Amino acid sequence: MLGSRGKAPATFSYNIDVAQSRAGQPDAALETARSLRAELAPRGASSFPELDLVEATAVYRTGNKAQADAVAARVQTSGDADAASRASFLRGLIADDTGDVQGLTAARRALETAASGEQQADAAELDARLLLRTGNAAAARVQAARALALVAGSAQRAGDPAGAGGSLSPRWP
Numbered sequence: 020m021l022g023s024r025g026k027a028p029a030t031f032s033y034n035i036d037v038a039q040s041r042a043g044q045p046d047a048a049l050e051t052a053r054s055l056r057a058e059l060a061p062r063g064a065s066s067f068p069e070l071d072l073v074e075a076t077a078v079y080r081t082g083n084k085a086q087a088d089a090v091a092a093r094v095q096t097s098g099d100a101d102a103a104s105r106a107s108f109l110r111g112l113i114a115d116d117t118g119d120v121q122g123l124t125a126a127r128r129a130l131e132t133a134a135s136g137e138q139q140a141d142a143a144e145l146d147a148r149l150l151l152r153t154g155n156a157a158a159a160r161v162q163a164a165r166a167l168a169l170v171a172g173s174a175q176r177a178g179d180p181a182g183a184g185g186s187l188s189p190r191w192p
Contacts, residue, residue, distance in 0.1 A: 035051055039051055039077075040073055040076055040077055040080070043080075045076075045077040045078075045079075045080035045081045046077075046081060048073060048074075048076070048077040048080075049074060049077035049078060049081060052070055052073050052074040052077060053074070055070060056070065056074075068094050068097035068098075068099035068102035068103070068106075069099070069102055071090055071093055071094045071097070071102075072091070072094050072102050072105055072106055072109070074090055075087045075088075075090035075091040075094060075106065075109055076109060078090060079091075079109060079112070079113060084113045084116060084117060087109070087113060088110055088113045091106040091107075091109045091110045091113070092106070092110065094106035095107055095110070095129070103129075104129075104130060104133070104138050104141070105141075107126050107129035107130055107141075108126065108130065108141035108144075108145065110122065110125075110126045110129075111123050111126030111127060111130075111141075111144075111145040111148070114126055115145075115148045115152070120149070120152055123145065123148060123149055123152070124149065126145055127142065127145040127146065127149060130142040130145065135173065136169045136170075136172050136173035136176070137169070137170065137173045139169050140165075140166045140167075140169035140170045140173065141166075143162045143163070143165045143166035143169060144162070144163065144166040146162040147159040147160075147162035147163040147166060150162060
């Protein structure tokens with residue numbers, strides 16, 4: 020495990036990585052994730068689920084859906100329930116982008132026990148995407164509105180006025 024001298028730089032780099040990803044800079048986020056992984060390796064820790072999730076999101080945003088899906092699948096089995104939930108959502112987005120209804124359905128099923136407002140928003144967004152795939156636009160709009168309301172409520176409770184505007188998938192990781 021990382022000693023106290025290794026934790027602070029890792030946390031700092033991870034926070035920069037998340038900020039780059041959220042700022043729409045997937046190439047920079049991917050480079051930061053890979054650099055952080057290289058810095059951690061000599062200390063005996065090559066990765067952690069949140070870092071893998073940031074990498075998967077950055078790879079997804081650069082357009083390499085197959086690689087993003089593989090990294091997200093690894094996060095789903097990491098043992099970190101929150102990261103696994105977010106990875107399931109990302110895999111749902113990837114499945115929808117590639118027309119994989121079975122993958123989209125599996126991702127939605129993985130969020131069946133969504134507890135937090137953000138997880139419930141993810142589930143509602145995947146529901147909306149599934150409804151669009153089956154031609155039920157009216158019900159999809161209802162689910163999308165529910166997802167937006169859940170995101171806004173979670174952001175408001177967290178004191179995030181920008182997030183309270185209710186953006187969906189771009190908020191990840």
